[in-house]
Amino acid sequence: MTATGSPAQPIEVFYGDHHGWLRGWLRKRLGGNACDAADLAHDTYVRVLTTGQVPQPGESRRYLTQIANGLLIDLYRHRRIEAAYRDAIAVLPEAQAPSEEARALVLEALVEIDAILHGMPAKVRMALLLRKLDGLSYAEIAARLGVSVSSVEKYIASALLACYEALGDAAG
Secondary structure, three states, X not given: OOOOOOOOOOHHHHHHHHHHHXXXXXXXXXXXXXXXXXXXXXXXXXXXXXXXXXXXHHHHHHHHHHHHHHHHHHHHHHHHHHHHHHHHHHOOOHHHOOOHHHHHHHHHHHHHHHHHHHOOOHHHHXXXXXXXXXXXXXXXXXXXXXXXXXXHHHHHHHHHHHHHHHHHHHHO
8 A cells, every 4th residue: 555545556566667767767867887776776676665665656756766866865975975984094004094894894883973963953963063073162052053052952962862862773
């Protein structure tokens, strides 16, 4: 069933009718990269299967496009993080450079942190970053964001709670 209560098309039909189109659509947006397009098309259908919601035939491409766009954004964000991390470790002396395993673990953690931060409202995220990275006081953050100190307190508490909950989700 779809969200509207109408019977949905079978997943096999949905996949067969749109998989080729989706791969082509993704390939175009990825500058012709067929491998990444195939991976993202696969991930799109995994998301569809995970939600258990197959759209009605007239809504199929819009639905697939919405999911695939989100995955494209995630891919580009992941690549930006990876490039920034590579640039940061490139300046380290060889003896201090992390192992490939350590690099993979750090990159995975950075991507998770990025996802947590992007799940926060903009002012909450900014307040946390100004506090933790720049070391600003609550009063300084309030002045920068144009809000009250009590709002900053709420933003920081909300951000820390989101981080704590993410740790709990990761632990089990």
